[in-house]
Amino acid sequence: MNSPPSSTPVSTGSCQCGDIRFELPTEPFASVICHCNNCQKSGGSAFASNLFFRQSQVKVLDPKDRIKWYEDNTTTSKRPILRGFCTTCGSKLFGRPTPPPHHTSLVNDPFFLVSSGAVDDIHLKTGKWLPTMEGFCDPWKRTWLPKKLDGIESFAKPFKIKAKF
Ligand SMILES: [Zn+2]
Ligand SMILES: [Zn+2]
Numbered sequence: 001m002n003s004p005p006s007s008t009p010v011s012t013g014s015c016q017c018g019d020i021r022f023e024l025p026t027e028p029f030a031s032v033i034c035h036c037n038n039c040q041k042s043g044g045s046a047f048a049s050n051l052f053f054r055q056s057q058v059k060v061l062d063p064k065d066r067i068k069w070y071e072d073n074t075t076t077s078k079r080p081i082l083r084g085f086c087t088t089c090g091s092k093l094f095g096r097p098t099p100p101p102h103h104t105s106l107v108n109d110p111f112f113l114v115s116s117g118a119v120d121d122i123h124l125k126t127g128k129w130l131p132t133m134e135g136f137c138d139p140w141k142r143t144w145l146p147k148k149l150d151g152i153e154s155f156a157k158p159f160k161i162k163a164k165f
Contacts, residue, residue: 009059013119015091019066022093023059024114028052029163031116031129033152036076036136042083043092046142049116050095051129052161054109060094069096076136076157093118111161135159 009023028051039048060067069082084094095113116122122129131152134141138156148154153162 011119011121013093013114015066015086015089015093015118017086017089017091019062019064019088020086020091020093021061022114022118023061024051024053024057024119025059026053026057028114028129029054030133030161031131032161033131033134034136035134035141037140038072038075039136040140042070042072043115046145047134049131050113051116051119053112053114055096055112056109058094058112058114064088067093091115091118133159133162 009025010027011024012021013024014021030052032050032052034048034050035046036048040046042048066087067084068087069084071080072083073080075081080098082096082098083092084096085092093115095111095115097111097113116129119129131149133153133155134149135155136157137154
Protein backbone atom coordinates (compact mmCIF):
# COMPACT_ATOMS: atom_id res chain seq x y z
CA MET A 1 0.00 0.00 0.00
CA ASN A 2 2.72 2.47 0.94
CA SER A 3 4.98 3.89 -1.71
CA PRO A 4 8.47 4.66 -0.48
CA PRO A 5 8.92 8.40 0.19
CA SER A 6 11.51 8.62 -2.60
CA SER A 7 8.89 7.97 -5.29
CA THR A 8 7.15 10.79 -7.13
CA PRO A 9 4.98 12.55 -4.57
CA VAL A 10 1.21 12.65 -5.04
CA SER A 11 1.36 16.07 -3.48
CA THR A 12 3.72 18.54 -1.86
CA GLY A 13 3.36 21.27 0.71
CA SER A 14 5.15 23.77 2.91
CA CYS A 15 4.86 26.26 5.72
CA GLN A 16 4.16 29.86 4.74
CA CYS A 17 7.84 30.92 4.56
CA GLY A 18 8.93 27.75 2.77
CA ASP A 19 11.70 26.75 5.20
CA ILE A 20 9.89 23.47 5.86
CA ARG A 21 8.61 21.45 2.94
CA PHE A 22 7.01 18.04 2.79
CA GLU A 23 6.19 15.37 0.25
CA LEU A 24 3.17 13.10 0.33
CA PRO A 25 3.86 9.99 -1.74
CA THR A 26 0.40 8.58 -1.16
CA GLU A 27 -3.23 9.59 -0.60
CA PRO A 28 -4.28 10.30 2.99
CA PHE A 29 -6.37 7.57 4.61
CA ALA A 30 -8.72 10.12 6.12
CA SER A 31 -9.57 13.81 5.89
CA VAL A 32 -11.06 15.14 9.11
CA ILE A 33 -12.22 18.45 10.56
CA CYS A 34 -11.61 18.96 14.26
CA HIS A 35 -13.55 21.58 16.20
CA CYS A 36 -11.86 20.98 19.57
CA ASN A 37 -10.69 24.00 21.50
CA ASN A 38 -7.02 22.97 21.40
CA CYS A 39 -7.09 22.77 17.60
CA GLN A 40 -8.77 26.17 17.49
CA LYS A 41 -6.09 27.69 19.69
CA SER A 42 -3.09 26.00 18.07
CA GLY A 43 -4.18 26.98 14.58
CA GLY A 44 -5.67 30.36 15.50
CA SER A 45 -8.77 29.49 13.51
CA ALA A 46 -12.34 28.25 13.93
CA PHE A 47 -11.40 24.62 13.30
CA ALA A 48 -8.59 22.38 12.08
CA SER A 49 -8.64 20.49 8.78
CA ASN A 50 -6.29 17.52 8.98
CA LEU A 51 -5.17 14.86 6.52
CA PHE A 52 -4.31 11.55 8.15
CA PHE A 53 -1.24 9.60 7.02
CA ARG A 54 1.08 7.10 8.64
CA GLN A 55 4.41 8.53 9.75
CA SER A 56 6.32 6.51 7.13
CA GLN A 57 4.19 8.08 4.39
CA VAL A 58 5.23 11.69 4.94
CA LYS A 59 8.66 12.96 3.95
CA VAL A 60 9.55 16.14 5.87
CA LEU A 61 12.28 18.36 4.37
CA ASP A 62 13.64 20.73 7.00
CA PRO A 63 17.26 21.58 6.02
CA LYS A 64 17.44 24.60 8.36
CA ASP A 65 16.07 22.64 11.33
CA ARG A 66 13.13 24.99 11.79
CA ILE A 67 10.51 22.57 13.06
CA LYS A 68 9.54 22.57 16.72
CA TRP A 69 7.16 20.10 18.39
CA TYR A 70 4.83 21.40 21.05
CA GLU A 71 3.56 18.68 23.35
CA ASP A 72 -0.16 19.17 23.93
CA ASN A 73 -1.09 17.23 27.07
CA THR A 74 -4.54 18.75 27.54
CA THR A 75 -6.42 17.22 24.61
CA THR A 76 -10.11 16.37 24.97
CA SER A 77 -9.38 12.81 23.83
CA LYS A 78 -6.82 12.52 26.69
CA ARG A 79 -4.25 11.31 24.18
CA PRO A 80 -1.31 13.71 24.04
CA ILE A 81 -0.44 15.07 20.63
CA LEU A 82 2.76 16.63 19.36
CA ARG A 83 2.01 19.67 17.24
CA GLY A 84 4.75 20.55 14.76
CA PHE A 85 5.17 24.14 13.61
CA CYS A 86 7.70 26.31 11.79
CA THR A 87 9.75 28.47 14.17
CA THR A 88 10.37 31.01 11.40
CA CYS A 89 6.82 31.76 10.24
CA GLY A 90 4.64 30.00 12.83
CA SER A 91 2.66 27.82 10.43
CA LYS A 92 1.15 24.79 12.11
CA LEU A 93 1.99 21.87 9.86
CA PHE A 94 1.78 18.49 11.56
CA GLY A 95 0.31 16.49 14.40
CA ARG A 96 1.57 13.25 15.94
CA PRO A 97 -0.89 11.65 18.35
CA THR A 98 0.69 9.48 20.99
CA PRO A 99 -0.49 5.95 20.23
CA PRO A 100 -2.11 3.75 22.86
CA PRO A 101 0.54 1.26 24.03
CA HIS A 102 -1.45 -1.87 23.17
CA HIS A 103 -1.75 -0.96 19.50
CA THR A 104 1.54 -2.23 18.10
CA SER A 105 0.94 -1.28 14.47
CA LEU A 106 0.52 2.33 15.54
CA VAL A 107 3.57 2.24 17.78
CA ASN A 108 5.67 1.17 14.81
CA ASP A 109 4.09 3.53 12.31
CA PRO A 110 1.89 6.07 14.10
CA PHE A 111 -0.62 8.48 12.66
CA PHE A 112 0.87 11.60 11.18
CA LEU A 113 -1.51 14.52 10.62
CA VAL A 114 -0.84 17.12 7.96
CA SER A 115 -2.66 20.47 8.07
CA SER A 116 -4.61 20.57 4.82
CA GLY A 117 -4.00 24.30 4.43
CA ALA A 118 -0.28 23.63 4.00
CA VAL A 119 -0.75 21.35 0.97
CA ASP A 120 0.25 23.14 -2.25
CA ASP A 121 -2.54 22.21 -4.62
CA ILE A 122 -5.45 21.48 -2.30
CA HIS A 123 -7.12 24.80 -3.13
CA LEU A 124 -7.70 23.63 -6.69
CA LYS A 125 -11.36 23.08 -7.46
CA THR A 126 -10.97 19.39 -7.97
CA GLY A 127 -12.58 18.19 -4.77
CA LYS A 128 -9.26 16.80 -3.65
CA TRP A 129 -9.26 15.03 -0.29
CA LEU A 130 -12.52 16.55 0.89
CA PRO A 131 -13.26 16.07 4.60
CA THR A 132 -15.54 13.14 5.35
CA MET A 133 -15.75 13.48 9.14
CA GLU A 134 -15.90 16.25 11.72
CA GLY A 135 -15.39 15.77 15.43
CA PHE A 136 -15.70 17.45 18.81
CA CYS A 137 -18.65 19.50 17.55
CA ASP A 138 -20.11 19.74 21.06
CA PRO A 139 -19.56 22.33 22.42
CA TRP A 140 -16.93 23.95 20.19
CA LYS A 141 -18.31 23.96 16.65
CA ARG A 142 -18.94 27.58 15.73
CA THR A 143 -22.62 28.47 15.60
CA TRP A 144 -22.19 30.25 12.26
CA LEU A 145 -21.08 27.06 10.53
CA PRO A 146 -23.77 24.96 8.81
CA LYS A 147 -25.12 22.31 11.17
CA LYS A 148 -24.87 19.67 8.42
CA LEU A 149 -22.10 19.72 5.83
CA ASP A 150 -22.48 17.75 2.59
CA GLY A 151 -20.80 14.36 2.76
CA ILE A 152 -19.49 14.90 6.26
CA GLU A 153 -20.32 12.66 9.19
CA SER A 154 -20.59 14.63 12.44
CA PHE A 155 -19.49 13.50 15.88
CA ALA A 156 -20.08 15.36 19.12
CA LYS A 157 -17.33 13.67 21.12
CA PRO A 158 -14.24 11.53 20.47
CA PHE A 159 -14.66 9.29 17.44
CA LYS A 160 -12.85 6.59 15.54
CA ILE A 161 -11.20 7.67 12.31
CA LYS A 162 -12.56 5.77 9.32
CA ALA A 163 -10.40 5.39 6.26
CA LYS A 164 -12.08 6.82 3.16
CA PHE A 165 -9.26 6.99 0.64
ZN1 LIG B 1 7.98 28.64 7.84
ZN1 LIG C 1 -8.76 18.93 17.71
